[in-house]
Amino acid sequence: MYCYLGLGSNLGDKLKFITKAIDQISKLKNVRITRTSSMIVTAPYGKTDQPDFINCVIELDTDLLPEELLKKCLYIENQLGRIRKEKWGPRTIDIDMLFYEGEIINTELLVLPHPQLHKREFVLTSLNELCPDLIHPVLNKKISDILMGLK
Helix, strand or coil, rough: CCCEEEEEEECHHHHHHHHHHHHHHCCCCEEEEEEEECCCEEEECCCCCCCCCHHHHHHHHECCHHHHEEEEHHHHHHHCHHHCCCCCCCCCCEEEEEEECCCEEECCCCCCCCCCCCHHHHHHHHHHHHCCCCCCCCCCEHHHHHHHHHC
């Protein structure tokens, strides 16, 4: 099963946190990173009075269930010092599940596709680098078209 994760950091050695997160994800059992987008520097989204982010998207091949993968990503965030004080606040690392195959999931624990990805140019830019023709299963539009609509 393919899955796309968005990674971001805006505290400390941002590149080091992204690199460590990718390394830890690559060591998960039943997970194989198949591609990684370019690292991009982006302005903060939502809460703008904080440092810029480094962001990227990784593509995975996994047979973990979506909830299992989410729990492992939250564990990695915790290991890398992620503290959740305020919504959209600064963070050492953020790992968001963006897509898991064409699944549409809406539970207390997980919403897929990520409910905000179609509004975030930085996520769409990285997804467009990896999979411009991927169809958003709720919006029924290609990633490249969603990105064009934002610009």
